[in-house]
Structure formats: structure tokens, C-alpha cells
Amino acid sequence: MGNTIIQFExxxxxxxxxxxxLKNINFxxxxxxxxxxxxxxxxxxxxxxxxxxxFTAPSSGNVYFNGKKINNVPAxxxxxxxxxxxxxxxxxxxxxxxxxxxLRIKKMKEKEIQERVRxxxxxxxxxxxxxxxxxxxxxxxxxxxxxxxxxxxxxEVILLDExxxxxxxxxxxxxxxxxxxxxxxLGKTFVFVTHDQEEALAMSDEIFVINDGQxxxxxxxxxxxxxxxxxxxxxxxxxxxxxxxIMLEDYKVQFAGKVFDCVDKGMKPNEKVDVVIRPxxxxxxxxxxxxxxVTVDTQLFRGVHYELSTYDKDGNEWxxxxxxxxxxxxxxxxxxxxxxxxxxxxxxxEEEFDxxxxxYGVSENA
Amino acid sequence: xxxxxMPAKIYLIIVFVILYAPIFYLIYYSFNSGxxxxxxxxxxxxxxxxxxxxxxxxxxxxxTVIIALLSGLIxxxxxxxGAIGIFSIKRxxxxxxxxxxxxxxxxxxDVVIGASFLILFTxxxxxxxxxxxxxxxxxxxxxxVVLMVLPKLLEMNPNLIDAxxxxxxxxxxxxxxxxxPYIKPGIFAGFFMALxxxxxxxxxxxxxxxxxxxxxxxxxxxxxxxGISLTIxxxxxxxxxxxxxxxxxxxxxxxxxKFANGGIGRL
Numbered sequence: 291m292g293n294t295i296i297q298f299e300x301x302x303x304x305x306x307x308x309x310x311x312l313k314n315i316n317f318x319x320x321x322x323x324x325x326x327x328x329x330x331x332x333x334x335x336x337x338x339x340x341x342x343x344x345f346t347a348p349s350s351g352n353v354y355f356n357g358k359k360i361n362n363v364p365a366x367x368x369x370x371x372x373x374x375x376x377x378x379x380x381x382x383x384x385x386x387x388x389x390x391x392x393l394r395i396k397k398m399k400e401k402e403i404q405e406r407v408r409x410x411x412x413x414x415x416x417x418x419x420x421x422x423x424x425x426x427x428x429x430x431x432x433x434x435x436x437x438x439x440x441x442x443x444x445x446e447v448i449l450l451d452e453x454x455x456x457x458x459x460x461x462x463x464x465x466x467x468x469x470x471x472x473x474x475x476l477g478k479t480f481v482f483v484t485h486d487q488e489e490a491l492a493m494s495d496e497i498f499v500i501n502d503g504q505x506x507x508x509x510x511x512x513x514x515x516x517x518x519x520x521x522x523x524x525x526x527x528x529x530x531x532x533x534x535x536i537m538l539e540d541y542k543v544q545f546a547g548k549v550f551d552c553v554d555k556g557m558k559p560n561e562k563v564d565v566v567i568r569p570x571x572x573x574x575x576x577x578x579x580x581x582x583x584v585t586v587d588t589q590l591f592r593g594v595h596y597e598l599s600t601y602d603k604d605g606n607e608w609x610x611x612x613x614x615x616x617x618x619x620x621x622x623x624x625x626x627x628x629x630x631x632x633x634x635x636x637x638x639x640e641e642e643f644d645x646x647x648x649x650y651g652v653s654e655n656a
Numbered sequence: 657x658x659x660x661x662m663p664a665k666i667y668l669i670i671v672f673v674i675l676y677a678p679i680f681y682l683i684y685y686s687f688n689s690g691x692x693x694x695x696x697x698x699x700x701x702x703x704x705x706x707x708x709x710x711x712x713x714x715x716x717x718x719x720t721v722i723i724a725l726l727s728g729l730i731x732x733x734x735x736x737x738g739a740i741g742i743f744s745i746k747r748x749x750x751x752x753x754x755x756x757x758x759x760x761x762x763x764x765x766d767v768v769i770g771a772s773f774l775i776l777f778t779x780x781x782x783x784x785x786x787x788x789x790x791x792x793x794x795x796x797x798x799x800x801v802v803l804m805v806l807p808k809l810l811e812m813n814p815n816l817i818d819a820x821x822x823x824x825x826x827x828x829x830x831x832x833x834x835x836x837p838y839i840k841p842g843i844f845a846g847f848f849m850a851l852x853x854x855x856x857x858x859x860x861x862x863x864x865x866x867x868x869x870x871x872x873x874x875x876x877x878x879x880x881x882x883g884i885s886l887t888i889x890x891x892x893x894x895x896x897x898x899x900x901x902x903x904x905x906x907x908x909x910x911x912x913x914k915f916a917n918g919g920i921g922r923l
């Protein structure tokens with residue numbers, strides 16, 4: 291593929307003391323897209339970023355950049371720039387000199403440096419801040435300086451290591467828009483590392499969900515949200531109700547003591563499966579109209595909706611997001627469409643999963 | 657900060673009076689025309705003139721300053737490189753061993769260091785004089801510089817080095833453009849400490865100095881042994897004022913660079 295910029299081929303990483311951080315990672319990143327590596331802390335996502343940047347070498351496997359193997363290319367020769375989690379701005383330099391750092395290393399002409407730094411600062415809305423000291427900048431402003439410092443070098447790929455985690459909630463939301471917009475204006479490849487599924491869903495073209503040193507699932511935010519491959523992904527991305535069930539035959543699944551119609555197929559008869567229903571797909575109704583009958587245990591007001599924690603008579607918890615209010619202790623019915631049921635096979639690989647989904651055609655969209 | 661209680665204030669005042677009284681007593685009588693340290697007769701600057709007219713003493717003064725500046729400069733360079741070396745060692749136990757070896761040199765008595773240098777210089781045949789004094793001053797200043805610079809290195813965010821490399825910096829660029837500017841306050845502090853240690857060193861210098869070369873502290877000692885001369889008072893007064901000025905200078909340099917840790921006390 292001519293459009294591939296970074297490729298990982300069987301990349302593994304373990305440390306001297308025997309801890310394995312990455313297990314046989316394979317992926318290809320295309321030019322000009324926004325990728326997110328999503329996973330809990332310690333899952334290896336930052337290690338992937340450090341391998342791309344050249345701070346860490348893989349223990350085995352190959353890394354390609356524009357088709358060339360770069361395993362042994364030192365960090366300072368790679369056309370990649372990083373925005374660090376703590377920004378890592380140079381405290382002894384002011385804003386202008388921080389952004390100009392990379393250009394000065396390249397011994398660029400003073401006039402061009404002036405021009406490009408100004409342009410980069412304009413890009414991140416920091417015009418007029420050239421002579422400020424880093425210590426005088428707020429968290430959000432430092433963040434922008436760090437981004438300007440990365441983009442001024444005109445790299446092919448920009449790596450972002452949890453850059454929003456130090457910001458407060460409101461600023462984090464704003465920066466999500468800004469980052470996405472910035473990426474589209476620049477047309478560069480962004481690789482964004484985060485443990486925040488909301489950030490990942492909001493900004494990415496493609497998400498890699500990582501756990502335990504392995505890519506669990508990759509795909510567009512919608513794909514991953516609607517069709518998680520396993521319990522981990524379903525649980526990590528968004529809120530979900532996951533119960534054990536049995537796939538009786540194609541389009542028939544049994545869970546919570548009942549048999550339901552669904553849109554999944556391709557499993558063995560009577561195969562054990564995990565069943566996912568998103569809380570927003572459950573609708574409160576009367577007991578007689580409900581497909582499930584549950585008792586309300588707690589109710590929290592979340593602003594846009596009520597979040598109800600309910601239990602059926604088998605003791606399964608069902609989380610419900612509802613615009614309607616219910617009474618704690620009340621018995622209610624829950625209604626859902628067959629499309630809301632997502633069935634996951636246990637220990638299915640991503641390839642098998644994709645193949646099975648393809649065989650349905652376009653039928654599944656919850 | 658909590659306000660000091662009355663007894664605490666009185667205690668502090670007494671302590672500082674006791675500490676500073678001898679120095680001020682000495683300086684007070686340096687203005688005495690009577691020629692002794694009792695019975696103040698009248699104010700005179702004669703003793704100060706005597707200091708500046710004594711060309712031998714001036715040569716010694718210049719020697720002392722040259723030794724201090726040179727040893728300060730050289731030990732700062734070596735000590736800074738040493739600190740960066742210790743910092744870049746990844747194995748924790750080796751790093752700790754090196755640091756302990758460094759600290760032992762600071763706490764070991766000057767007499768031991770002086771005597772061992774004397775033995776070394778006579779063994780390898782270094783003529784006692786300017787060179788031997790300079791070398792020994794450099795030697796005892798290096799551990800101090802290491803101790804002043806290392807904390808700055810340790811408090812530096814290691815991501816800064818990654819960030820610099822990420823932006824295209826080679827190892828050399830990282831050293832000159834990131835590490836050294838960052839630890840500059842520590843380097844200055846180390847230089848000033850080395851300077852004061854060299855200026856007032858007596859014990860080590862006394863061992864390794866030879867005929868025809870002397871520093872102020874050694875000279876004052878030998879004058880004082882011969883008998884009371886108010887020239888010593890005047891000279892001590894000058895040294896005291898210079899020391900105070902250096903401390904003030906150190907304060908301003910460190911405050912400007914927001915170096916909050918302060919210096920270490922004499923060990």
C-alpha cells in the first residue's frame with residue numbers, strides 16, 4: 291500500500307527483568323489519519339509510541355517508516371515529533387525559543403525561523419505570546435506550545451502521549467475539538483495515546499484497543515462501540531451490560547433465563563457466548579410489556595439522563611440510561627430491539643471476528 | 657512561618673553575638689592607632705595602608721585569588737562533567753558507590769587530605785609551590801561541585817532529554833542546549849562554593865605549600881605566630897568584607913535563577 295506511513299511487523303518488547311510489555315504487535319498506519327491507541331495504564335500503548343519515536347527499541351520484529359526499516363534509526367533522525375504528557379517544555383527557554391528549538395538544531399536561517407515559529411504559534415492560537423516564559427503559561431497554553439513545537443518541524447507523523455490528561459474537564463473537551471481540527475487542517479498523521487475512551491471515540495479515524503500488550507481490536511469508533519470483540523473491549527469502551535448467554539441457533543440467543551431474537555449468526559449450536567446490551571438501548575416500560583423484568587436498585591441523575599442500576603431475578607445487573615425517571619425499589623420492564631443485542635464469541639481472534647461480521651452483510655447496526 | 661517567641665529571639669541574638677563578636681572585635685581594633693588590641697586610642701587607616709604597602713603581602717593576596725579562581729574554574733568543569741557522568745549511570749548501586757566515594761572526600765579531615773597530598777607530591781616529584789597548591793585545591797573542590805550540581809540533574813524532567821532528541825538534537829546538542837542550561841544554577845553554586853573553600857583553606861595549603869609560595873590564610877598564621885600586629889586585623893577585615901560580598905553575590909545569582917535549595921553548610 292502506497293499510503294502506509296508506519297508499519298509494525300511482529301513487534302515485541304520485553305525488559306531485562308522479564309516483563310513482557312508488547313506481544314507480537316502488527317499494524318499499518320496510513321498517511322493523514324487520526325489514530326488512537328486506547329487502553330488502561332500499563333497496557334503497552336506508551337511503549338508503542340516510544341518505539342515509533344525511537345526512544346525505545348523493539349526486542350524483536352520490525353518497524354517501517356515510509357517502507358524503510360527504521361529499527362536502528364536514532365530518535366533525532368526520525369521525521370516524527372512528540373507531544374509529551376507533561377509537555378516537556380524547556381524551562382530555560384521562552385515560548386519562541388521552545389518552538390524554535392528544532393529549527394535551530396537544523397541550523398535554519400534566522401529569518402525563516404522567525405517566520406515558521408510565528409506561523410506555528412498562529413496555528414495554535416498563541417500569537418503574541420512569543421516572549422512569555424514557560425512558567426507564565428497556563429496548562430492549556432503550555433499544551434499548545436508543545437503542539438506548536440512539534441508541528442513547526444513539519445514532521446510526517448505527530449505522536450501525542452496523553453496530552454489532555456493534565457487539563458481540567460472543560461479544557462479537555464475544547465482541546466478535543468481543536469486537536470481534531472488541527473489534524474484535519476495539517477493533514478498529518480496523528481497517533482494519539484489515551485486511556486480515556488471518550489477522547490478516543492470523539493477524535494479518531496481509527497482506534498486500536500490495547501490490553502496486556504496486545505491489540506484487542508481495531509476499527510472506527512462506531513465499529514468498536516457497536517461491535518466490541520470481547521468482554522474487555524465492551525467493558526472498556528463506554529458503559530455496557532455484559533451477561534453470559536447461549537447461542538441456541540442462528541438469530542436465537544438465550545440469556546437471563548429467556549430466549550431472544552437477535553441478528554447474530556455463524557456460531558456453533560448451543561455455543562457459550564457473552565451478550566452485550568448498551569445502557570442507552572434499554573428502554574423503561576411496564577412490567578407486562580418488558581422483555582426483561584427488573585427491580586430498580588439505585589438511580590443517579592447524570593444531567594442528560596438518569597442512570598439506573600437494576601437487577602433481574604437471577605441477580606444480573608442491568609445499567610439503564612433513561613430520560614424517564616423510575617422509583618427506587620419499583621419493579622419495571624425493560625424493552626430493547628433485537629439489533630441492540632450484540633453477541634461475542636469467547637476467545638475469538640480479530641480476523642475471525644471480522645470475517646464473521648462480513649458474512650452478515652450490513653445487517654448488524656445497533 | 658510561625659513567629660518566634662521572645663526566648664527564642666533572645667537565644668538567637670545571643671548565638672549570633674557570640675559567633676560574630678570576635679570578628680567585629682578584630683575589625684574594631686584594626687582601626688586603632690595604639691598598636692594593640694586593648695585601649696582604643698584613635699581612629700586610623702594606617703594598618704590598612706600597611707597592608708597595601710606591603711608588596712609581599714599583596715603578592716600573596718594575588719596568589720590566593722588566582723588559586724581560588726583557577727581551582728574554582730577547573731574544579732567546576734571537572735565536577736560538572738563528573739556529576740553528569742554519575743547521573744548517566746543507570747545501575748543504581750554503582751551510582752551510589754560513586755556518590756559515597758565523592759562524599760567521603762568532603763567529610764574527611766583536611767589534615768588527612770593535606771598530609772596525603774604532601775606524600776603524593778614528594779613521591780612523584782612535584783615541586784611544592786603554586787602547582788601543588790592549585791592541584792590540591794582543585795582536588796578538594798571537585799566533590800563539592802559534584803554535590804552542588806547533581807541535585808539539579810536529578811530534579812530535571814528526563815522527558816526533556818527525550819524531547820530534545822525528538823526535535824533532532826544529537827547527544828552533543830542535548831548536553832549544550834538542554835542539560836547545561838538547566839543545571840546552570842547548580843554550576844554557579846558549585847563554583848562559588850569552590851571559590852570560598854579555596855580562599856579560606858588553611859590545613860591542606862599548609863601541608864603542600866613550599867618555600868616562596870604562600871596564601872593568605874597560611875601567611876596570617878605565620879604572622880600571628882611571630883607576634884601581634886594590627887596588619888593582620890586589617891587584612892582579616894578585608895577578607896571578611898570580601899567574603900560577605902561573595903555571599904551576597906551568590907545570593908543574587910541563585911535568586912535570579914530561582915535556585916531555592918540554598919547551599920550546603922561547611923562539613
